[in-house]
Amino acid sequence: MNPLVANPPVATPFFFYLLSGIMIIGGILVITRKNAVHSAIALITALLAQAGLYLMLYAPFVAGVQIILYAGGIMVLFLFVIMLISIERTMKERQFNKQWLVGIAAAAALGGLFISVYAKGKSLFPEGHPLYPEAQNTQAIGALLFDSRTGMYMFAFEIASLLLLVAIIGAVVMAKKRI
Amino acid sequence: MNSSLLQSIVDYVQSYLSSNQTPGVAGNWFWATVYVLLVFAGVSVGVICMNWLERKILAHMQVRLGPMRVGPHGLLQPIADALKLLLKEDIIPAEADALVFWIAPFIVDLAAFTVFIVVPFGPAHAVTDMNIGILFMLGVSSLSVLGIVTAGWASNSHYPLIGALRSSAQMVSYEVAMGLAVVSAIMMTSLSAEGGTLSMIGIVQRQQEQQVWFVFKFFPLGLVAFAIFAIAMIAETNRAPFDLPEAESELTAGFHTEYSGFRWSLFFLAEYAAMMAVSSIAVTLWLGGWLRPFPNALHGATWDLIFSFFPGLTFLFLGGLCFFNASRMPKHPFFKIQTMGLAAFGAVLGLIGLVLFVPGIRERVQDIFWFTAKVAAFMYLYIWYRGTFPRYRFDQLMKVGWKVLLPTGLALLILTAVVAMRTEVWAEVVVPMWLGFADLLRRIF
Amino acid sequence: MPDETKSPSSPPEGEPKPAADKPASPGGVKATPSGSDASPAQSAETKPTPEKPAAAGQKPAAEAKPAAPPAKPAAAGHPAPPKPAGPTPTPWDAPLVAKFKREYGSGINALTYLGQNYLEVDRSLISEVLERLRDEEQFDYCVDITAVHNPKREKQFDVVWILYSFPRNQRMRVKTQIADGESLPSSVSVWATANWLEREVFDMFGIKFDGHPDLKRILLPDGWKGFPLRKDYGILQQDNEWVQINLGIESGQ
């Protein structure tokens, strides 16, 4: 049974634009706020809006993980902001450096890429029904990761974990003079 | 035209009643809103009750009386407190970051209350049933730490900042152990025919199906997982003996030192709401959620009838307690109003109890009653801990989290996975072992 | 027994105690009654010169047995003498005393009063005596260090070390006299507890201790002027300037 039929979504475009708007505004605030804590709060708003977008894409598991991981991740960011950055000093610093031309160019290139993907993507991707009903989304992710037949992402997942482990060890080595 | 519109609205409202789903799943907006309001009101009333109960119970544990002046036995004290807090001046320190200072309590409250939309008070008594229910609860409740850190930072003062840092470190650390315990319970759900689930309602249904509360599943694995969660959840909610962020003797009031009046009351509300939320998780995952005791052993019409009397009986008992205490009030004209008030309160409780005996109602409130009773037991535990334990030191707290709970949780997770893969071994080896042990005990005593 | 109500002539408030007209020789500190320079060096070696030499011989050596008996509890050994003048210090005779006397000669004077023993030591010997008391005589616990001010004397201050020996269960005092402005060697290296006690003596009397690690005021604020326990410091007197600057009030009274 297709969940879209049983449980028709309400006001999809409205929520899409609402969440997207929040995300864009949050993203802009992240780079324009001088106060690092304000930036962090804007960042978390943007990330929560992104979780909402995942929900709208019938990927609730990803949305939940987004909330959990980024809440924790932003926490660490907060701690660094509070402990390492002197707010008074950063308030006086200039917000943008001289590479803004390069930045605009990069942003334009990225935007162009998105537009071209959007233009061509209509033919690349099938007209969108989700592959799995929402009720089985989590199970589907589990199957893609761990199932003996369909678990094709296991290796990639473990490699990514290893990368994080390396980062942790590196941080410990750098912080501790004598292990 | 008009009547048909009305008719369609009535149909819309009534259509839900026949369905056996949560309003969120059924997609009924009207009932979803009603449920949200009900849950919000219920949690708020719960916080008010907790306020009074904590003060009274703690007082009686400490050979005091607690509030006695405002209303009979201080029953109106929470209302007086709320009024006082609302009328107090709302101070924002001059050096504080006003915007963040203003937002912080709302973040905390939002996180504390949002989780309740997936809490299953009954098979159909939840705002919605999410596929990722437990993940959602953990995720959203972990957002409250953001509010705490922003509050501490925005106050621009030492004690709140240290309190906030402690709080964040503590909550992030204990979330790990908590998550491991939760995963072990979720693993147990996968032993059902329908497969595993993250849905809160699904988890309770799996317990019903497997005919065991998960706290007793694979004894003692479930019990250990439950213990880990029960410890971690106290640390998560910053309550004694893990109340370092608010350690009075060290940090005055921790992250909300600079808050006053209404804003402070929001923190208070959030703290108690968060306590109820994590208790609900514990009840759902390990204590069979809304299930009444022994639903499988003691089933049948007679037992159903007997258990359906419990809600009414409880309220009648409370009402009777009020009458008993009213009869013990001093017989002095000054106490006339208080005595009458207590009796009236008892009468109201008794009336509610009587209403709960009405056939149509008593079946419907059963689930909610049992769920609430289990959560209330946890609330009592919280108060009991506070009356009993000294406070951990911060490094000891971290040691408990990382060196005790985390390894235990990991080992437990692996063990549970192994056992879940080879249930027949468990059934053939371990269960007879426990039975033999029980038999031995029976012979000795 | 309302004894306090009948006590005569409590000094009026605000009047500094007229200490100067008192016979300021408590405890027989002074070696000669004349009030001239009372260096213990003048006193005879075998027989120190207490104030009333006649009484010196009355007490047999029972009070100061060899190997130093424990100090007697309250009024244990002394039947109250009927004389209003009270008991007088008697020489303290013990191996410890003999040894010190042998080495330091007239710099040391050992007495007993009411069963409590004390040594009067010349200022120049004090650091050596204290150190040896700890190391050789096992006086390992410095109970207290304090001072007494006698403004009429030339050497105005008595500094008193109250010592106790755990192994011998015995108390004793060491006293020395110094003049105003003179300093004493610090005994912090002998007993760590002397740190705060010497600071308090400095705070209250203005006696400096050489070699003290951190000699500054302890009970009174750092900027305070005057030393309150000196007899010339009135009971109502205060450092008005300090009070005005730091408390913002005209006077603390």
Added chain:
Amino acid sequence: MTDPKTLSPPSLETHVAARDETFLDTNELVINMGPQHPATHGVLRVILRLDGEKVLGLECVIGYLHRGVEKIAENRTYAMFNPYVDRMDYVAAVSNGLGYCEAVEKLLNVEAPPRAQYIRVILTELNRIASHQLWLGTHALDIGAITPLFYTFRDREEILKIFEKYCGARLTTHAFRIGGLQYEAYDGFEQDVKNFVKFVKPKIDEYEELLTTNRIWLERTKGVGVISGRDCIALGVTGPVLRASGVKWDIRKAQPYANYKNFDFEIPTGLNGDTYDRYLVRMVEMRQALRIIEQAVEGIPEGPIMAKVPKVIKPPVGEIYHSIEAPKGELGYFIVSDGSTQPYRVRVRPPSFVNLQALDLMCRGQLVADVIAVIGTLDIVLGEVDR
């Protein structure tokens, strides 16, 4: 007794913990605690030097409560000064009074009559229990256990009631006079005391039930604020702190005053000299105090309560040092008389003041949260520290 060779005093510098090389290079942090801080038991200001959460050293700033008690003494008669001593250690006022009265009696060469001695011992030991109860409640509160505070205050109330019935005051009692007592024990005093002993015995078990085997209490107190007996002696630390470090020394036994030699009691000692041992020592001390009270109340003799002391107290020229075992340690009075009605000099040797000096040593290498526990375990009263 300990070998004298091991008793050589340590130089404080040896106690400076070697800097932990494994930590990041952080600047030393200097923070201020007090004088207005909920956990410093009065107006004690502590300046902490920290490396992260670790205490490198600290300095106590005291004197906020200095009232010049010693100066006042020089301007009052001997009898008039008696009430003032109650204001030093105001939670153990009776002990202060006992020390002062006995010192003056010694100077006068009189002795209080036996009946007065017995009543003095009963009241002093009651006061010791009250002081320890107050200590236990506040100490536990500092460590986060709120309930013991209410238990101990409930039971301390019974002691204060006895004081109130005896002399009309609850805290600063001025219970004793030079030469004996002013008031005869009221009717039913003995029964009250016996009832109290019966009442409080199970209550002390109750405190122990709450704390002694509580895991968190053990973790917070074991190995915290350790001080060796050798260091205690070098720093002049006395009382329960000294005994918890293994030195069996109590003035009541070592140099008995009043009539303590008539009573049978034991001196508890600890092994490790940590906060937990000090807690245990004080708990046992409460029980031993009850034992003394039981014996004393059985043996109160009949007779006068006042020795023959002149109306106007004029001790002969001389000086005296007398010390007693106050709840907090050795409380000594050094009194110099010039033969007049007013003492020429009164020096109080306050146990809290000297014990507080050990705070620096006990806190080094500990964490900030332990400083609060150690201040609590030293059981200081700022009224006595500052005088």
